[in-house]
Amino acid sequence: MTMQTEHDFLITGSHDEANRQAYAATLRMHVLTDIGNGLKDVYDQRVAPAFEKSNGRAPKDGREAMKAMLDDTYGKTWSSMIHTCQEMLWDSVRPAVERAQPDFNEKVRGLNSKVGSVSLDPSVEVPRYVSASDIHLMPGNYHTERAEDDTSQGALFDRGLYLYQGGFAGPLCDNNGRSQAEVIKRRWPEFKPKKILDLGCTVGNNTLPYADVFPDAELHAIDVAAPCVRYGHARAEALGVPCHFHQMNAEATSFEDESFDLIVSCILFHETSRTGLEKILAESHRLLKPGGMMLHMEVPRTEGMDPYSAFRLDWDTYYNNEPFLSTWMRTDVGESCVKAGFDADNYIHIAAPDLGSVSDEEFTRYAKAEDSATGTHGHWGELVMWNMYGAWK
Amino acid sequence: MSDEIKITPVNRGKRPAFFDDPAIDQLMAIVMAMSAEMSVLYDRVDTIERLLDKKGTLSRDDIEAFRPDQGVEDERNGRRNDYISRLFRIIREERETLVAHDKMDEYNALMDELAKS
Numbered sequence: 001m002t003m004q005t006e007h008d009f010l011i012t013g014s015h016d017e018a019n020r021q022a023y024a025a026t027l028r029m030h031v032l033t034d035i036g037n038g039l040k041d042v043y044d045q046r047v048a049p050a051f052e053k054s055n056g057r058a059p060k061d062g063r064e065a066m067k068a069m070l071d072d073t074y075g076k077t078w079s080s081m082i083h084t085c086q087e088m089l090w091d092s093v094r095p096a097v098e099r100a101q102p103d104f105n106e107k108v109r110g111l112n113s114k115v116g117s118v119s120l121d122p123s124v125e126v127p128r129y130v131s132a133s134d135i136h137l138m139p140g141n142y143h144t145e146r147a148e149d150d151t152s153q154g155a156l157f158d159r160g161l162y163l164y165q166g167g168f169a170g171p172l173c174d175n176n177g178r179s180q181a182e183v184i185k186r187r188w189p190e191f192k193p194k195k196i197l198d199l200g201c202t203v204g205n206n207t208l209p210y211a212d213v214f215p216d217a218e219l220h221a222i223d224v225a226a227p228c229v230r231y232g233h234a235r236a237e238a239l240g241v242p243c244h245f246h247q248m249n250a251e252a253t254s255f256e257d258e259s260f261d262l263i264v265s266c267i268l269f270h271e272t273s274r275t276g277l278e279k280i281l282a283e284s285h286r287l288l289k290p291g292g293m294m295l296h297m298e299v300p301r302t303e304g305m306d307p308y309s310a311f312r313l314d315w316d317t318y319y320n321n322e323p324f325l326s327t328w329m330r331t332d333v334g335e336s337c338v339k340a341g342f343d344a345d346n347y348i349h350i351a352a353p354d355l356g357s358v359s360d361e362e363f364t365r366y367a368k369a370e371d372s373a374t375g376t377h378g379h380w381g382e383l384v385m386w387n388m389y390g391a392w393k
Numbered sequence: 394m395s396d397e398i399k400i401t402p403v404n405r406g407k408r409p410a411f412f413d414d415p416a417i418d419q420l421m422a423i424v425m426a427m428s429a430e431m432s433v434l435y436d437r438v439d440t441i442e443r444l445l446d447k448k449g450t451l452s453r454d455d456i457e458a459f460r461p462d463q464g465v466e467d468e469r470n471g472r473r474n475d476y477i478s479r480l481f482r483i484i485r486e487e488r489e490t491l492v493a494h495d496k497m498d499e500y501n502a503l504m505d506e507l508a509k510s
């Protein structure tokens with residue numbers, strides 16, 4: 001497993017804790033891929049035929065496929081295991097984060113910003129779609145604060161995310177952001193954004209690659225979760241990447257009209273409600289300069305997907321605490337962009353694989369839409385295909 | 394607010410049970426946690442062996458301070474993967490039986506075809 005880049009604020013824990021974390025990540029990858037890929041054989045050879053026999057037809061969608069799979073021993077065992085793996089990930093990081101306090105918060109508080117900045121706004125309310133559940137089973141979710149200037153959830157997320165990705169998103173857990181930034185640069189080489197904003201940045205792992213890909217741009221990142229914004233800023237400073245972090249709600253930011261050339265987000269939409277999403281698109285429209293672009297990276301939608309693949313995606317909705325994933329699946333993004341003020345002709349939808357999963361040449365062909373994408377799920381460890389939705393203003 | 398931090402280990406929401414008896418889900422979680430502890434113990438032995446190989450002696454502090462480089466980590470990960478495969482052999486076998494069955498179908502179809510020709 002590719003090791004995570006160490007920085008001044010990364011918490012990995014003791015000798016045994018670090019090994020427990022590595023084991024949890026390896027175990028999860030094994031269950032996800034080795035055992036998980038067996039689900040397809042079980043579905044094709046056992047579950048779907050049995051369904052057809054008793055219903056006179058094949059399962060019609062993800063929901064029916066899931067019900068049938070969860071009636072099967074293999075499906076039950078896999079579900080029980082992968083759910084436990086997810087819990088084990090967080091549990092392997094939790095004690096080290098707890099033990100690091102209160103010194104750790106103190107260290108972040110005492111940080112001198114050298115390349116970027118951070119601004120907190122306690123009046124920002126965490127929307128209900130964020131606060132309602134512990135997304136991905138992360139205890140305390142993104143936003144919980146247990147002490148003054150708390151950063152614990154940021155630290156928990158940074159290490160947990162790396163373990164969740166099993167190193168597949170690179171040592172900085174930034175392949176998503178890097179892939180998206182590279183798609184933009186390779187597809188529109190003449191587009192040179194001067195101000196970039198990332199919405200729902202969490203700890204900024206997928207924000208920072210924009211500083212590499214567009215070194216002349218000023219980079220901003222916002223999130224509603226204060227512990228993540230504080231930690232993200234400390235992390236960026238430790239890595240020496242200039243970025244300005246703000247605690248803001250993407251539905252209603254305090255930036256002026258037409259402030260940005262490029263507005264991006266990375267796997268934010270599937271964690272927002274429908275109205276939240278519509279407000280974020282309208283806000284993006286307000287914040288973009290004419291000629292600017294917004295592009296939001298997301299997991300593929302299940303619409304038109306075969307029942308088996310839809311089952312694999314739906315599973316996360318129900319059991320990985322992704323309550324809004326299914327809302328996202330039913331959202332017509334093009335229509336929502338028009339409603340937010342964008343011209344239908346300016347709508348963009350790109351699907352490209354992860355930068356790390358194909359050769360550079362192949363990646364460029366996808367970026368330029370010379371290769372069409374074959375949709376798969378966005379699970380690390382499989383061929384990851386990212387979908388990007390957006391529009392020019 | 395105190396500066397001592399306690400992250401409640403359970404996340405909100407009911408823990409799903411996938412088996413008809415939730416005790417089986419609990420048992421699964423216990424077995425998996427145990428598998429982790431065994432792996433952690435193995436890594437500790439591995440650290441001790443590496444330190445002894447290098448220095449012929451060791452202290453508790455040496456062990457605690459030891460961190461693998463990418464090479465050691467890759468070695469350990471290979472061992473963890475083998476270990477996991479052995480541990481969950483029974484599940485892999487269930488899948489392999491299915492694949493074998495599929496091959497049998499192919500074989501029978503071929504036989505039928507040959508019988509006709």
Ligand SMILES: C[S@@+](CC[C@H](N)C(=O)[O-])C[C@H]1O[C@@H](n2cnc3c(N)ncnc32)[C@H](O)[C@@H]1O
Pocket residue numbers: 127130142176199200201202203205206222223224225228248249250251265266267268271272276
């Ligand atoms: C799945 S995470 C995104 C992670 C991050 N972009 C990445 O690529 O790793 C969603 C993040 O969006 C934040 N968020 C959700 N709704 C938001 C909103 N309306 N405004 C700002 N941040 C929001 C959450 O607090 C959370 O940190």
